[in-house]
């Protein structure tokens with residue numbers, strides 16, 4: 087689903103938390119040509135503030151009156167940090183639309199603390215840093231179509247956007263694409279380690295592993311074949327791939343992988359429950 091309204095424009099965007107994920111979104115906004123002076127970041131961390139200030143952004147260690155002018159507040163602190171951050175922010179940001187990238191934390195619990203129902207929630211991922219992320223999106227009913235369009239415009243420079251119909255689906259999105267880059271990096275680490283065991287240099291292993299991931303992903307995106315068919319096309323009977331995949335199947339790797347993703351989904355739900363208590 088994609089919205090078709092003319093987007094609302096946010097004159098001042100405030101970020102609460104200026105870490106990894108905030109930086110990825112801010113990078114997209116700056117690439118899009120947004121003026122750094124129209125972005126305000128609240129972060130108690132001096133190093134984070136210094137890094138952002140060198141890009142021309144307005145920074146502050148704690149929220150002050152300047153926040154009243156923000157038309158969008160982006161929540162990018164850890165879920166466990168939200169309660170404290172909200173306590174000092176809510177009264178200053180009553181007019182704003184709120185947009186959370188925090189894993190697990192439910193909008194109804196945020197609404198209770200922020201005193202507004204105008205909340206959208208997202209699950210981005212770190213490839214957003216290079217404009218190749220994918221962000222799952224959900225908005226409460228009180229968020230207008232124009233505001234939804236504006237949220238999409240915020241996400242687009244960081245990659246793709248995908249709306250989900252019910253908020254609980256974001257826990258599955260978290261398990262898949264939110265945490266997903268870590269699974270891919272883990273797999274690449276294993277391939278590079280195996281390459282070294284087989285006598286290739288770390289650099290050769292890295293180049294081969296990265297090109298294999300990029301190439302396979304492009305092929306799967308462009309081909310009409312399913313990933314299963316593409317896999318079969320690589321796998322000659324009695325050949326090398328067959329030997330490798332049989333080893334993976336015998337070790338239960340696919341089942342473990344599915345279990346791992348269910349653990350991530352469960353943890354996202356727990357983060358929400360822990361907060362809602």
Ligand SMILES: NC(=O)C1=CN([C@@H]2O[C@H](COP(=O)(O)OP(=O)(O)OC[C@H]3O[C@@H](n4cnc5c(N)ncnc54)[C@H](O)[C@@H]3O)[C@@H](O)[C@H]2O)C=CC1
Pocket residue numbers: 102103104105106107108128129130131134162163164165167170171187188189209210211212264265
């Ligand atoms: N890193 C990832 O791959 C993804 C992270 N997320 C979510 O994004 C959120 C932020 O994660 P990261 O950016 O990775 O964490 P981070 O630790 O890099 O950034 C959090 C920032 O919040 C600041 N902070 C702490 N207390 C604060 C307060 N009271 N007021 C303002 N700022 C405060 C910290 O100093 C820090 O700079 C988390 O809720 C996480 O669930 C979502 C998708 C992917």
Ligand SMILES: O=C(O)[C@@H]1CCC=N1
Pocket residue numbers: 189260264265
């Ligand atoms: O690990 C986490 O909790 C966050 C959410 C998705 C990616 N990183």
